[in-house]
Amino acid sequence: MKYVDEFRDGVLAKNLAASIAQESRPDKTYRLMEFCGGHTHALSRYGLLGMLPANVQMIHGPGCPVCVLPIGRVDLAIRLALEHDVILCSYGDCLRVPASEQMSLLKAKARGADVRMVYSALDAVKIATQNPTRQVVFFAIGFETTTPPTASVIKQAQASGLKNFSVLCNHVLTLPAMEAILTQPGGVPLQGLVGPAHVSTVIGSQPYQSITSRFRMPIVISGFEPLDLLQAILMLLRQVNEGRAEVENEFTRAVTPEGNRKAQALVDEIFEVRDSFEWRGLGSLPVSGLKIRAAFAEFDAELRFPDLVYRNVPDHKACECGAILRGEKRPQDCKIFGTVCTPDNPVGSCMVSSEGACAAHYTYGRYTDSKGMP
Amino acid sequence: MSKTKSIYVRPLDIKQGRVDMSHGSGGRASAQLIETVFTAALDNEYLRQGNDGAVLPLPPAGSRLVMSTDGHVVSPLFFPGGNIGSLSVHGTVNDLAMMGARPLWLSASFILEEGLPLADLLRIVDSMARAAKTAGVVIVTGDTKVVERGKGDGVYISTTGVGYVQGTTNPSGNRARAGDTILLSGTIGDHGMAIMSQREGLQFESAIESDSAALHGLVAAMLATGADIRVLRDPTRGGLATTLNEIARQSGMGMVIDEAGIPVNKAVAAACEFLGLDPLYVANEGKLIAICAAADAAMLLAAMRAHPLGQSAAEIGAVIEDASCFVQMKTKLGGRRMVDWLNGDQLPRIC
Known part of the structure; x- marks a missing residue:
C-alpha cells in the first residue's frame, strides 16, 4: 500500500x-x-x-471519545431510544458502552429499540430523510475531529428543512x-x-x-x-x-500551525462552549464541551425532548477507568481487569473502544502480565 | 423425469415469478417448485426417487464415517466469487475435509422468504449443483419451507454432509504440540472483504473476489504425503486470529506467528486499512490452517504449493508451551503483541 x-x-x-x-x-x-x-x-x-x-x-x-463519555450521557441516548421511539444513530463504538442498570445501546436494541450503527453523521441524515414519520437522533461524540462533520450535517438539515432530525451533542475539547x-x-x-x-x-x-x-x-x-x-x-x-x-x-504532512480554518469557522457557527461538561474520570470540567447554538436549537435533541434531563451516575465501584484516564493507574492495576471486566463484558468504558487503554492492553498486551490470565 | 402426464396446468414462471406461501404448503405448488427448480438442477438417482430420505451404501470397510452441518445466512445472497448456493456446498464440504474426510453426500434444507424471485432461487440452486458436481459430492435429500415476507432474508440454506476417513488420519484441534509448525494455505480476508464491498452503505469498487472453494482436494494431496497432519481447520468466521486461538485453547498450547509471513492480497489489505478492519479477523471460505511436526513442514508445504488452491501457502509460525494459550505475533515493525479472539462482531452475516 x-x-x-x-x-x-x-x-x-x-x-x-x-x-x-x-x-x-x-x-x-x-x-x-x-x-x-x-x-x-x-x-x-x-x-x-x-x-x-x-x-x-x-x-x-x-x-478516547468513548472512554470519557460519562454513564449519564449514554443513559440519555438509551432513554431516547427506548422511551421516545426514536431511531437512534450512533457510531459503532458507543453501542457497547455500559450505562446504568447494566444497560447499553446494544442491549436496548435487543429489547426492541431502533438503534442503528452509522459510519458517518451523513448516514443519520439519510436515515431521517428516508423515514419522515420517525424522529431520528444522531448520538454525536468525539473531540475536535468529529465535531466538523456534525456541524456540517446540522447545517445541511436546516438548509433542507428536515423536521425529524436532531443531535444529542457530546462533543468535547482537547x-x-x-x-x-x-x-x-x-x-x-x-x-x-x-x-x-x-x-x-x-x-x-x-x-x-x-x-x-x-x-x-x-x-x-x-x-x-x-x-x-x-x-x-x-x-x-x-x-x-x-x-x-x-x-x-512531527505530523507536518497534515498539521499546520493554524489548522483547518474552514472547519473551525463551521464549528463556531453551529456550536458554542458549555459552561461545564462532565467527563468520565476527570469530573466536571469548565468550558470543556460544546452545545448547539440557539440559532440551530431545533436540531438539539436535549431541547426537542424536554423531559430528557442529565443525571450524574457514579461509575462501578471497583472500576478504575477514572484513575486510568487520568494516567494514575495502568489497566493491569485494576482489580477487575481481565476477570470481571473484559471486552466481551465491559464494566468500564476503557474496555469498550479499541482506543481505550484497557481494551488495547487486554487485546494486544496482556500476555506480558505476570498473572498470565487467559 | 417420469413419463406420467404433468399434474401442473401451467409451468412455473421462472422469469417473473416469486416464491409465495403456497410453495411451502406441501401441496401441488410445493411439488412443482421442487421438481422444476431443485430436482431438475440437482438431478441424481437418490433425489429422483422422491422419497423422504436417501438409502446410501456403506463406505469402504475399515473406514470411519464423518458427519458435519452448517447453516448459511449470508447477506447479500450474491457476491463476487460466489453466492449462498455455492457457499452452502463449500461450507459443509470443507468442514468434512478438515476432519481429513472424503466427502460423499449432502442434504440441503431451504428456508425461503415469500417474495424471493424464482429466477434468483434458480441461480442459487444451479450454482449449488455446479459446486457439488465440481466437488464430487451428491445432494441426496432436501427440504423446503417458506416463511412470510419480512421473516427471512431471501433464503437461508442449511447443509449437512457425510463422508469417510481412512487409516490413521486423525486431524484434531487438540493435537498441536510445542515445536510444531503452523502452515496457511493462502491469502487471508478475501471472502469477508468481497462481502463487505457489496454491503449497502459501504459499497466500494474493488476487484476482490470471495475465495469460496471446496478444499478436500487440497487436503487429499496433503494427506498423500504421509505427513502426520495434527490439526486442520478452515479459518472462516472470526478469521485466522480466532481460529488459531481456538486451536491453542483446545491443545493447551501457545503460538507465535510472524506477521511478515502471512499472505494478504493487496486489495484486501487496502480495503481493510480503509475500513479500519484487521485482515487477521476477516473471514475466509477457501483457506486452511495445517499444523504438523516441524520435520514434516517442508514436505507438506511443497504439497500444498503444488495444488491450485495452495499456491501461495506459507509457513506462518510455531506452537509453543504456554499454559495461558496466548497467540503472540512478531509484528512487521519488529515489535511483538498478542493476537486475541475476535471481540464482538466485526462483520455480521458473512456466511
Missing part, C-alpha cells in the same frame, strides 16, 4: 528504536503521555511498547482535558506529551503553546503510524534532555 507501507517500515523502525535507546539517559525516567486513544491503540497494535527502553514509559491519556490532567492534585509527574494527530489537523499546532508555556511541558504532535510515534518519542526525549518545552510538529 503506497503511502502506508512507508510509515510501517521495519528497518526504519529498528533504527529509530536504536536512536531512542541512545538518546535516553539511564539515570532518568521519561514518563510520556500519549493523549490520544488512536496513539494508545497504535502503540499496542504495532508492538511498539516493547521496543522502548525500560525508562521510557508511555502513560495512556484521556483522548485543551481543557489536557489542562485538567496537568493540574490535578496527586497526578503522575509527566515529562512530555504526545499531541493528537487528527485533532491537530483541525485546531492546528498553535493552541498547544498555552500548555507548553504555562506548564513547561514539551509537546510533540504525532501522526498515527508507528514510525510517526517512534519519531515523536525521540523528539520528546531530545526536548527533555535539552531542557526545552516547545510545541513541535
Whole structure:
C-alpha cells in the first residue's frame, strides 16, 4: 500500500528504536503521555511498547471519545431510544458502552429499540430523510475531529428543512482535558506529551503553546503510524534532555500551525462552549464541551425532548477507568481487569473502544502480565 | 423425469415469478417448485426417487464415517466469487475435509422468504449443483419451507454432509504440540472483504473476489504425503486470529506467528486499512490452517504449493508451551503483541 507501507517500515523502525535507546539517559525516567486513544491503540497494535527502553514509559491519556463519555450521557441516548421511539444513530463504538442498570445501546436494541450503527453523521441524515414519520437522533461524540462533520450535517438539515432530525451533542475539547490532567492534585509527574494527530489537523499546532508555556511541558504532535510515534518519542526525549518545552510538529504532512480554518469557522457557527461538561474520570470540567447554538436549537435533541434531563451516575465501584484516564493507574492495576471486566463484558468504558487503554492492553498486551490470565 | 402426464396446468414462471406461501404448503405448488427448480438442477438417482430420505451404501470397510452441518445466512445472497448456493456446498464440504474426510453426500434444507424471485432461487440452486458436481459430492435429500415476507432474508440454506476417513488420519484441534509448525494455505480476508464491498452503505469498487472453494482436494494431496497432519481447520468466521486461538485453547498450547509471513492480497489489505478492519479477523471460505511436526513442514508445504488452491501457502509460525494459550505475533515493525479472539462482531452475516 503506497503511502502506508512507508510509515510501517521495519528497518526504519529498528533504527529509530536504536536512536531512542541512545538518546535516553539511564539515570532518568521519561514518563510520556500519549493523549490520544488512536496513539494508545497504535502503540499496542504495532508492538511498539516493547521496543522502548525500560525508562521510557508511555502513560495512556484521556483522548478516547468513548472512554470519557460519562454513564449519564449514554443513559440519555438509551432513554431516547427506548422511551421516545426514536431511531437512534450512533457510531459503532458507543453501542457497547455500559450505562446504568447494566444497560447499553446494544442491549436496548435487543429489547426492541431502533438503534442503528452509522459510519458517518451523513448516514443519520439519510436515515431521517428516508423515514419522515420517525424522529431520528444522531448520538454525536468525539473531540475536535468529529465535531466538523456534525456541524456540517446540522447545517445541511436546516438548509433542507428536515423536521425529524436532531443531535444529542457530546462533543468535547482537547485543551481543557489536557489542562485538567496537568493540574490535578496527586497526578503522575509527566515529562512530555504526545499531541493528537487528527485533532491537530483541525485546531492546528498553535493552541498547544498555552500548555507548553504555562506548564513547561514539551509537546510533540504525532501522526498515527508507528514510525510517526517512534519519531515523536525521540523528539520528546531530545526536548527533555535539552531542557526545552516547545510545541513541535512531527505530523507536518497534515498539521499546520493554524489548522483547518474552514472547519473551525463551521464549528463556531453551529456550536458554542458549555459552561461545564462532565467527563468520565476527570469530573466536571469548565468550558470543556460544546452545545448547539440557539440559532440551530431545533436540531438539539436535549431541547426537542424536554423531559430528557442529565443525571450524574457514579461509575462501578471497583472500576478504575477514572484513575486510568487520568494516567494514575495502568489497566493491569485494576482489580477487575481481565476477570470481571473484559471486552466481551465491559464494566468500564476503557474496555469498550479499541482506543481505550484497557481494551488495547487486554487485546494486544496482556500476555506480558505476570498473572498470565487467559 | 417420469413419463406420467404433468399434474401442473401451467409451468412455473421462472422469469417473473416469486416464491409465495403456497410453495411451502406441501401441496401441488410445493411439488412443482421442487421438481422444476431443485430436482431438475440437482438431478441424481437418490433425489429422483422422491422419497423422504436417501438409502446410501456403506463406505469402504475399515473406514470411519464423518458427519458435519452448517447453516448459511449470508447477506447479500450474491457476491463476487460466489453466492449462498455455492457457499452452502463449500461450507459443509470443507468442514468434512478438515476432519481429513472424503466427502460423499449432502442434504440441503431451504428456508425461503415469500417474495424471493424464482429466477434468483434458480441461480442459487444451479450454482449449488455446479459446486457439488465440481466437488464430487451428491445432494441426496432436501427440504423446503417458506416463511412470510419480512421473516427471512431471501433464503437461508442449511447443509449437512457425510463422508469417510481412512487409516490413521486423525486431524484434531487438540493435537498441536510445542515445536510444531503452523502452515496457511493462502491469502487471508478475501471472502469477508468481497462481502463487505457489496454491503449497502459501504459499497466500494474493488476487484476482490470471495475465495469460496471446496478444499478436500487440497487436503487429499496433503494427506498423500504421509505427513502426520495434527490439526486442520478452515479459518472462516472470526478469521485466522480466532481460529488459531481456538486451536491453542483446545491443545493447551501457545503460538507465535510472524506477521511478515502471512499472505494478504493487496486489495484486501487496502480495503481493510480503509475500513479500519484487521485482515487477521476477516473471514475466509477457501483457506486452511495445517499444523504438523516441524520435520514434516517442508514436505507438506511443497504439497500444498503444488495444488491450485495452495499456491501461495506459507509457513506462518510455531506452537509453543504456554499454559495461558496466548497467540503472540512478531509484528512487521519488529515489535511483538498478542493476537486475541475476535471481540464482538466485526462483520455480521458473512456466511
